[in-house]
Amino acid sequence: MLCFFAATVFWFFNALNKSYTTNISFPLHFDYNPENYVPVTALPKEVRINVSGIGWNLFRRSSGIKIPPLTIPLERPSELKKIVGSALPGFFSNQLEGLEINFVITDTLYINMQPKAGRWLRLSIDSVQQNLDRNFTLSSDVKVVPESVFVEGPMSIVTKLDEPTKLKINDQNIDANYRQDLKIDLAQGDLIKCNPSYVFVTFGVEKLVSVSDSIKLEILNAPAKSHLGMNLSKIPCTMGVPESLSKDFDPNRVKAVIDLKGFKRGNVKLLPQVMGLPEHSRVLKIDSVRIRY
């Protein structure tokens, strides 16, 4: 047994001293100024090369233990779209001690980098109403603190961000005053760095009181000498009014309006627009009106 073990060790070390040819994947490192440039798509992580060398060097490299990455210097990376595989030996020949490059198997390394750009970006919150419980409404303006953040990333993306950029709140059925940190989640956000990366969003909510009544119906821009085929002066409507305003709310100040401007003569069914509601109130139910003229 001991002889067998000794023979195996002898054979192994003897084999490591012989010369071989093999394909090895080497990790890549791109040397560029990260202050001025930023990758738009992930840079290639490795390159596959056919190399020759003594067994020990090949074993060490192919085992992947402590392999220093091969470095490609990029002085003006935004001018590059690709590096062809046949150009790579020129970069690596001095970096592969004890190995000889026969050829590069990787056909092309694709590079997509851009100059880095930075700007202040104003933020606002996309319509909050849809995030509220159906029985609640806003009772104050939506505040975002800070109102602007500094964004940094690829020039083509940073320069195209909307001003202001609208953020979405993920919480649903909100039924209490809101005070939350919100992560700034931008399109292609993995490429953009925001400072700070969170904003503080606050707004007040208030319970809605349901008021059902008949409100005045007004038809605008009806053609002269036309017969509207209806005989309504009021229509039923259910309105949600903030609790604090409900005591003073007078449904007679509210009206439903139908504007016929732009409609062709015929038989049409239209949803009236309710006007005169107090701030932060909303229509909970109203029927559409059929008009023939």
Next chain:
Amino acid sequence: MKPIEIGITGGIGSGKSLVSKVFHSLGVPVYDADSRAKNLMTTDGILISQIKKEFGALSYYEDGSLNRSYISVKVFNDPERLKVLNGLVHPRVGEDYTKWVKEKNNSSYVLKEAALLFEANSYKGLNKVIVVSAPEDVRVERVVKRDQHRTEAQVRDIIRNQMPEEQKLLKADFVIVNDEVKMVVPQVLEIHQKIIALA
């Protein structure tokens, strides 16, 4: 049909001309921008008058040939003056090349050989670029053997003043290694096939 335009470049002593000759032997028309530039400097009336105006009448001998040593003294070690000279010559070479390409309608592709293809930004109008690459020591040895008036130190100086080979390789679509170890002709044939396939 307009031929595909391929550039071929490389540092001094890399063997651009040798590679171009192999392409030429395959029937590919080759435009040697450096030779054409020298030619235009003695035959293009507009260019001659511009050079005389900028560098003086001594730029030319009485027989009309270019006073190379005078021009060399004027631009050597003076990057600004060299820039002025290049600014006069490159546009005229560009026009000459455009005319030349128009005459090569029967070829599937043409080759433009130029040492300063990247430096003069003239690669931008080309479809693909071949970079001829060789180790610096090999290049120095070749140039010293070819240009016997140049010392090794002068050649290394010229190499240092050119765009580093690594930067050229990054912009290459094809690379031909001319290191006197790897055979050139198979590399040329492979690229030739690839370009024909593009046409």
